[in-house]
Amino acid sequence: MAKINGIKQELVVNGLQIGASITQISRGSVDVNLGENTGLDKGALERIALLASGGLEVGCWFDPTGAHLAFQTAAVDDVIASYLFAGGAGNPAATMVGAQATYNTNRGADASLTGTASFQSSNGEPLRWGKQLTAGLEALTGAHTTPSVDSNAATNGGYWVAHCTALTGTDVTVDLEMSSSGGGPFASYGGTSLTFTGVGAQIVEIPDVTVMDQFVRAAIAGTFTNATVMVGYAHG
């Protein structure tokens, strides 16, 4: 992938597709606290990585059916937020489980009606970058298997996430499949699969003892006539 711009991005929070009312991502951060552990024999600081954190700050235009719907009931429960790039399978996606810290609205003197919201990571993991297995949010009318996505190397652990932003039917099930070859054969990674019976988001932490093959894809099935789904993955 060459250099890209910020055109055609998306933000999905707990299964709510709100990118149309998000005007800017002002901070998507991976913050690592650094401690100083400089030895007496050193002439410059030595540092060591301590606890990491993540943050997400967004600006929005007030939209009662968009960002406002996602942000108005702030901070009771953790949210799963995914920031998608350009809607193509294999394109970057960042996901964070976070607690909402702020939702501030502003009616400007020029009649602009804007807001900002911020989240801080809350599940012991920072904001993490990975790849989209679906082409952004995909509208499906039946079972679907995504293209193979190269995660660059076999690794231990990671996470995978899915958002279901629309569902007409009974349920949608999503499984993560992997293979050592881009052409397969693929098999389930052997961990938890995800089932949606409505709009929502779920994330699975893949234990470090699980060896993930280099190539992954999502297998989506279920009893539905229409479902809009996004699946993302990041290796450990």
Added chain:
Amino acid sequence: MIGTDDVIGWVVNTIKQTGVVDQVLETESVGAAAPGTFAAVIHPQAMIPSPKTSGLATTSMVITVGAQLTIQTPVTPLTPTDRRLTRGVDKLLELLNANIEGSDDPLGFTDLYGIEGTALSAVFGWIPGPDGVMYRSAEITIPVIVTNAYSQSQ
């Protein structure tokens, strides 16, 4: 495609709703209106993106429509202003303080204070008629922000 027809149609209908203007024309010609009439000529001026209201994957647009309200009676600078002109502009500005109801409800809104730089405004003056005479006129600038007009692709 976005609702340019809806926006222009809304401006035309709004001018008609003033109840003051005799004719609304979508033509550039000053001489197209009948002599003595109070006529409005509509002309699109600009279409520019609206970064402040665009989303992560959608582009909002500012569609600026010009409305030239002219009393088709020759005047000189010493001629008292025909109050139909000021009343028409007054009423029109009142009616333009609104959202635009389109198929996507609402389609957009008038950028009253110029969020994107151009505010709803009226400027009065004279314009030359086809025979060298001068007409009293007002140029109304109507910026309309159509939200999420285009879906982005890459």
